[in-house]
Amino acid sequence: MSVSKRRNGDFLKLPDTDCSRNPPYLVILVTSQLGQIKSRSVIRETWGKEREVAGKRIVTYFLLGNNSRPDDQIVVSMEGLRYKDIIQKDFMDTYYNLTLKTLMGLEWIHKFCSQTKFVMKTDSDMFINTYYLVELLLKRNRTTRLFTGALKMHGYPIRDPGSKWFVSKEEYPGNYYPPFCSGTGYVFSTDVANEVYTVSKKVPFFKLEDVFIGLCLAELKIKPEELHSEPTFFSDWVEFSICRYKKIITSHYITPKEMLIYWNILERSMYEECLGQEG
Numbered sequence: 001m002s003v004s005k006r007r008n009g010d011f012l013k014l015p016d017t018d019c020s021r022n023p024p025y026l027v028i029l030v031t032s033q034l035g036q037i038k039s040r041s042v043i044r045e046t047w048g049k050e051r052e053v054a055g056k057r058i059v060t061y062f063l064l065g066n067n068s069r070p071d072d073q074i075v076v077s078m079e080g081l082r083y084k085d086i087i088q089k090d091f092m093d094t095y096y097n098l099t100l101k102t103l104m105g106l107e108w109i110h111k112f113c114s115q116t117k118f119v120m121k122t123d124s125d126m127f128i129n130t131y132y133l134v135e136l137l138l139k140r141n142r143t144t145r146l147f148t149g150a151l152k153m154h155g156y157p158i159r160d161p162g163s164k165w166f167v168s169k170e171e172y173p174g175n176y177y178p179p180f181c182s183g184t185g186y187v188f189s190t191d192v193a194n195e196v197y198t199v200s201k202k203v204p205f206f207k208l209e210d211v212f213i214g215l216c217l218a219e220l221k222i223k224p225e226e227l228h229s230e231p232t233f234f235s236d237w238v239e240f241s242i243c244r245y246k247k248i249i250t251s252h253y254i255t256p257k258e259m260l261i262y263w264n265i266l267e268r269s270m271y272e273e274c275l276g277q278e279g
């Protein structure tokens with residue numbers, strides 16, 4: 001087996017990138033499903049487009065698994081060749097495999113892009129204000145031991161068997177989860193991302209991806225922190241207005257159409273002031 005084959009492990013697809021030669025400042029990893037072609041294409045045109053903010057380069061890659069529809073594989077193969085922004089492994093793409101999908105992203109960072117300063121994990125129905133995110137990360141002036149997002153400090157297992165988030169006593173006996181950040185969008189400094197990846201092999205598997213990351217952080221004794229004194233990461237929908245969206249990092253349940261509209265308005269009004277809303 002060649003060196004590169006061995007290094008590639010069991011990845012089906014890898015982005016065409018060399019982080020050692022041209023390290024990004026921030027890598028955004030977006031969980032996506034094979035069939036979500038439209039949302040990927042809109043993300044590539046909006047916040048996921050490679051760009052520099054304050055001289056810091058941001059790149060976005062998609063995390064994909066497998067399904068049982070051969071047509072989807074063909075489409076994604078062509079997409080991968082064209083955009084070279086897909087990270088894929090051969091596991092079944094189900095909600096309860098989201099933990100595997102996220103760990104695949106961290107494995108990729110660990111093996112191929114540990115030169116980046118920060119790693120964000122988010123979902124494909126999220127609006128991400130990458131401008132404000134970089135601004136706040138620079139203001140924070142810390143590139144190690146950082147984990148941030150929409151903090152969930154007192155989460156607990158839902159014991160109602162009818163819920164999407166149902167967790168049995170066997171899966172998680174405790175009454176509370178350790179502090180974690182909503183899977184809709186969280187950011188690690190790369191040292192933390194790497195440590196989480198390493199410790200994840202020892203932490204018992206848990207199907208809720210964001211809680212699993214919290215369990216890894218607890219093992220590492222790293223606490224999630226706010227990035228700013230005002231709330232900026234929202235795991236829910238935030239009603240759109242220009243001034244509001246300038247001062248948030250994430251908003252949820254955004255359709256591809258809204259994504260295009262909101263992003264274009266945001267970029268067009270980049271240098272307009274919002275009175276009384278100093279960040």
Ligand SMILES: *[C@@H]1O[C@H](CO)[C@@H](O)[C@H](O)[C@H]1NC(C)=O
Nearest residue numbers: 012066067068069070073090
């Ligand atoms: C994906 O899943 C299908 C159906 O289970 C399987 O036939 C195929 O080998 C898997 N892997 C790839 C790379 O398509």
Ligand SMILES: *[C@@H]1O[C@H](CO)[C@@H](O)[C@H](O)[C@H]1NC(C)=O
Nearest residue numbers: 090091092093094095096097
């Ligand atoms: C996760 O993926 C693996 C590998 O494809 C599969 O065997 C397993 O059934 C999946 N788990 C769930 C909960 O879907």
Ligand SMILES: *[C@@H]1O[C@H](CO)[C@@H](O)[C@H](O)[C@H]1NC(C)=O
Nearest residue numbers: 137138139140141142143144
């Ligand atoms: C950032 O932190 C470094 C070292 O911790 C310090 O030397 C520098 O002055 C800080 N810069 C700003 C803008 O706060």
